[in-house]
Amino acid sequence: MKLPVDPPLRSTDQPRVRIRGIYATALSKFFLDREYQIVQSSDLMKERLPLEEKPLSPQIDIKTLYGKQGVKISCLSSHSEKTRSLFTNEFEDVIINQKEIEKGAVYKAIIHRPSPKGGYIARLTPQYEAWLPPRTIQTGNINTGDITILEVKELDSEIGIPRVSRDINYPGDFAVLLAKPNEVKVSNKLSQEEQERLSGLGEILLPDEWGILWRTAAKNVGIEELKREIDRLTEKAAEFTASIEEAPSLTKLRNGFQSMEVFFPGMSKRKLDSTRRKVVPTVKNHHQFKSLGMKYALLVDFTEDQLSTTLDPSKASDMLNEFLFSRCRREGKELPIYHKKLKGREVILGPATVIESKTKENDWEYRTFRRFETGGIYDGIEARQESGDIGVTFVEIGSEKLVTLYFDMREDLKGIYVNINSPIELYKNGVGYYDLEVDVVLTNEGEVKILDRKNLERLCNEGIISKSLVTWIEDKTQESRRWLEQNASEVVEEARRVIELAK
Structure with missing residues (x-):
């Protein structure tokens, strides 16, 4: 094998x-x-x-x-x-x-060292470690340096590495063979009646030295098929056990589930809207609004239920968009901006207060104001951040850039920062986007510069973003550079207007 x-x-x-x-x-x-x-x-x-x-x-x-x-x-x-x-x-x-590690994967591992949380740290391969908790170990029956077979049970444990166990299970289509003798479990997705039926069957079909977990698909087949499933899994388990005896340590023995x-940022959501529209009536921004929470999701469902009967799809979409955006007017309130990094980290920018909000071509636009109380450095624009500085941010729903202007307490410009991002979307409690790792700035010396371009190729090579997205980002970066070169004075004038409104 x-x-x-x-x-x-x-x-x-x-x-x-x-x-x-x-x-x-x-x-x-x-x-x-x-x-x-x-x-x-x-x-x-x-x-x-x-x-x-x-x-x-x-x-x-x-x-x-x-x-x-x-x-x-x-x-x-x-x-x-x-x-x-x-x-x-x-x-x-x-x-x-x-x-990087697959749930359910099985390794021939080496017990490497005791864990500060109890149990042991096991080395799965020369590159990867995992945690074997104390509850999975019988006292005195395992020691540092031992070679043992381990299955990955959880990808993110409380100590930051995968959690493993010496209990090796065998998943089939209708059942999972459990390394817990005489134990019968049933998928909680099934009805109470179905759970009771399968529990009874499990007691009858239990193989020696194994337990059974009936999967959701078990409800659709008869007892003979379920018996064949248990027999097949028992046979597969025996074959696997025999095949791994001569395998070298620190190797993967069985693949798992990746x-x-x-x-799905803004463009992906719009494409999903279009795909859904081929199946059922679908309003503009369907998936964006469905992600806002239950009350908005119910309103979207109600509107779409009417599309095939009484409402014109285009007019209904415009009315729904106008209503939902109007519910998000936030003058005088703080606007959380969810700045999401491509590897999953999230930073909430602010707090900044909305000074003005208005519609723009069926989307929404905010002007926010913030006064800084602590010092530091404005990365990229080559200026110090000082107490009393002012930040004005232009937030336009659907835009691929977030524009922030920094002024000192005398309202003299320190610099402009243009963040290149996925189209800005409404979130449940604010707005959000994915930071695409490239920025265009107007420095304190008046020079327009592009920052951070070197990260794109690495992220593409890691499979986090596609080559087509890299090309799109590069195009948007050049577009934003030209925009900033041509419109800086106009943008500064608009920001000063916002500062006056904030007084």
Whole structure:
């Protein structure tokens, strides 16, 4: 047997994908058009799309991220590269952060040293370490230097590295063979009645020295098929155990499920809107508004329910956009600006107060004012930050740049900072964007400069952004440089007007 092996799920001609959350309709259509098989769909999705239900578990599992700005994908490692390429090829500004270690992967590891949190730090490969907690170890039966087989159970443990266990499980399509004898568990996604039925079957079908976890797909098959599944997994477990005895230490023995977070900035959301529109009536900015929270999501749902009956789609979209943007007027209030880095870190800029907000070509625009109380350095514009300095920021929904002007307490200009970003969007409590690592500045000496360009190639090589996004960023950078060279005096005049309004 060639190592590493894949988990013992059944293979099919079409990759199997399960999709949940606010992007489900658009992404189901997206994958269906590319000949993927959609499994375990909701009843609503079966009404919307021509789906042929197959009683198998997904090889690719997609759920909406907390915050609703994208999706979390867990997929068999054999499908990860193609899945990643689908998104980077089709969505220009998509951002992908992928974990280096796979959940469910199995390693022939070496116990490296005791952990300050208890248990041990194990070395999985020459590059990667993981934490073996004390609760998974029987007293006195493991020591530093021991070679042992470990499965990755959690990618982010409380000590910042993956958590592993010596309990090796075997996932199939209808069941998971558990390294816990006589234990029967059932997916909590099933009804109470179905859970009770499968619990009873589990007691009957329990193999020696193993436990069973029934998966969601088990509800769709009969007892004979479930028995064959348990027999197959038991056989696969025996084959795997025999095949790894001679394997060298510090190697991967079984692939796991690759975890990636896929973020959809403004352009990607608009493309998803367009894809969804091919399936059901969809208003402009559907996915942006659905990410704002339940009350806005319900309003979007209500409006779209009327589109096929009484409302003109274009007029309804304009009315909804106008209403939702009007609810976000914030004069006199602080405006949190969520400055998201491409590797996941988030910085909230401010606090700055909204001095003026207005519509602009069906989008919204803010002018904010901030007075600085502490010193420091304005990176890039080559000027000191001093107590009493003023910052004026122009925030335009849909814009690919965030413009901030810095003045001293006498209102003399210190410099202008243009942040190149994904299109600015409304967020639940403010506005946000993804910082695209390049900035254009007007320095204190009056020179227009471009900063940070060297990071783009590295981020592209790491697979976080696509080559097409790099090209887009470079184009927007040059466009912003020309804009700043031609409009600096006009922008300064507008900022001084905002300062007067703030007095």
